[in-house]
Amino acid sequence: MILTKKHKQRMPTLLCYFSLLLVVFTWATYSRSAEFNQNSNELLVTPERCVALRQGQTCYQEVVFSWRQSQKGNYCLINLLTKHILKCWQNTEQGTFNLDFQSTQSTDFVLRAEKQEIDLSKTQITVSWVFKSSKRPKSSWKLF
């Protein structure tokens, strides 16, 4: 690239804009990270997505749940679709849980205080697919 005199005159201004952009981006990233760390009531799952080849197939994914609460207590991780309690923890404010996820549809998971119905934190594993699958209507002769 050849820089002309006009370009060279604009360089300090461009550098200024670029530096400002960098500062704004860094600040935004830092503040988001700080906000994430301060939010102590959280339930995370990684990975969040399970991909099957075809719609309707069971999708398999090894996932890890991690949760944190502001106060120590007895908490349970629950599969909202099946209402199944995956695990309960006693007198703690954080925990992790490995799950061999197997489902044909997206599933919500919640963290609740033991024997309570209130969702403290919620997350979802999304089931998606490459090929759609729609039901074929029943028919016999189509010709004529």
Place this chain on the structure above:
Amino acid sequence: MYIDIKTLSLVALLTIVFSSFAYSSDIARTLRTNASQESEPENFFEIGLGAGVWVGSSLTDEDGKGVGISLNASGSYNWNGFFIDFFGETSEEVVVGYNAYEHNNWSFDVVLGGTGNGITQDNDKEGLFEGLNKREGSMPLGVRATGNYGENIIQLSLKQDISGRSQATIASALIGRNWQYRNWNFHGLAELNFATAKLEDYFFGVSEEEANRTNFSAYEGKASVKFNSSIGVTYPISEHWIYRATVSAGLGSNNSPLFAKSRNFYIGISTSISYVF
């Protein structure tokens, strides 16, 4: 369809005609995608990059072996029972058809295919087949019946070339099955293919006139029975990317003098990554 980067064009074109690495319908795709009998046929288009190795008969390679990188593209469009499949895992480059009748576990289609060309001046860059008459693609018209029994699929087809070129009759019987292990989708497929002598005679025969003009000895094609089989796996990498791997093997003699290397078997291993739109 595989578009070889290496100059394997003649092999590829005639492989399509004789379905060494391919099958006579979309049964392979149905098995690969684990589609059920109750599913609507889907419209799709995909492009991908593949690599493969093979050992078998070859028109151009004296060792009868090959390694290649390929660009793949295939698609299908369905409308009210009509369908057009192009560059799929089929013995024909394009198949136009109509799903005419369904009864219990069976589905019956009327199909018209278009095969690739055989030996032509355009694809014979090295002049190996100079002096031979030009071969052109066939247009097999026929019927096929597909039966679904649990995880197994059976397909029978009978086709006749209506282009007036090869005038061959081809019959095939396939049986396939799929399995799912976690997100890996496996399939197995076996085919018995019968073609009348006109098929081999048109594409690989050498007439007395051609023999007089070339170094090839005269050869009259014979009726053929070929066995093709494959096992493969398909894995969804993401919502748009899929990985495939296939091992193909088959039996069938190629006695034409046009072959630089004749073997009565073939084995191929291929792998690809495709983007599904």
